[in-house]
Amino acid sequence: MISAMDRTLQVSEVFPSQISDPKSYYEGADQPNRIICSNVIVFERLSWKSLQQPHVGNRMHHRYVLMRVLRSAGVVSVDGQNYQLDVGDALLVTPYQFHHYIEIESDTLRWLFITFELEQGQPALADLSYRRLRPDLLTHQLWGEVAHLWSSDTAASRLELIPTLDRLLARLHATTLRLPQVETVGATTGNGWIAQVETLIIRSVREGWTFEEVAQRAGFSERHLRERFEKQMGLSLRDYRSNYQFHTAISLMRDAKCSLADVAELSGFNSQSVFTRFIRRMAGCTPRELCRQVREGRYEQSSE
The missing domain is CATH 1.10.10.60 (Homeodomain-like)
Structure with missing residues (x-):
């Protein structure tokens, strides 16, 4: 049985000590062109062969592709520009960009992919393209939430999936743009x-x-x-x-x-x-x- 004092302590740990009155009760926080995704698919690749997808048709795509390296670093070539992705790094490939993979560190790999279509928010995602992304801790947690929600069989989890991905992309946009532009790899060892x-x-x-x-x-x-x-x-x-x-x-x-x-x-x-x-x-x-x-x-x- 939780006492009234315990309940009070729990509230104080979660909420700010004080919430001030708004300056206006009619104009609040808004983002007219916020990121809104649809038709989300999540999957992973566990070997170089499955990652490379040898049939040329598989390299064309009409959707956004957000990838993240969980095991085994490698290089992703996007329209002839190479990006070295270390473990933890991510990359967004926009529709119809030709991309493939070289110099994978090991054939024992784990790369996570989230593909989706976009209802609105193109300018924000344009800012994320052609750059290596380094998610912070909160963004990392959102990645995990998206993966768990996709893996869940419950209807409620699937309902949360798209808003969580929207938050993940918004977080990537907000944090990545504070970093310097990441260089593309012009020449990498061996290849x-x-x-x-x-x-x-x-x-x-x-x-x-x-x-x-x-x-x-x-x-x-x-x-x-x-x-x-x-x-x-x-x-x-x-x-x-x-x-x-x-x-x-x-x-x-x-x-x-x-x-x-x-x-x-x-x-x-x-x-x-x-x-x-x-x-x-x-x-x-x-x-x-x-x-x-x-x-x-x-x-x-x-x-x-």
Whole structure:
């Protein structure tokens, strides 16, 4: 039986000693463009093979991907920029960013992923992209809550899941922006050539270089580069560039002001007919049909 004094002590430990009157009873705390998520999925990867997802289609995604390293550090390449993630670090990948994983410390790993769609709050999440995130203790606890709520079978826990993720992202936004911009890794031990080659492939889309020219600029023969790249990355040079061009095209299609001719040119295609054949091969439909699906939010690829 809890006495009145015990109840009083419990209240005093939880609440502030005094709550002052508000300055106004009509204007309170508000955040009009606060982060609101939907359609949340949580999963983990426990081996390099499952992390890398060799099929190129799995590297495309229309959702936000928030990842965190729980065991075994590694490097995540996002659109050709490399980020070294140590244990405890996190990274947010926004829709249609091409990403993959290299230099994983050990095949015995544990990386946690939260993928979701966004109802509002894009500016806040834009601030979190292209930077390594280092969660503080409270943010770490929110990560744990999201994981536990997802793992629970109860309806009540699932109802709490999305608001908890909203809090986690808001906390990341509030705390991370106080840190200096984290550098990208230009070259890492052993596999620094990968970052160089990725940069050259992306430049080749704009410059119209052949793979032979890419190889020459990287200091390899074309044959050696093809073999070494595919062995390390799990996909060919051609697939890598095609995937980059495809995701670039989809990103551009989201802009209603961008014509299909502009999309084709900015994706590295000087011929509309070649661009049409490319989109048919990658998406199974015409550029116009794909553009309509993207702008109506109906085009989907793998979550991760």
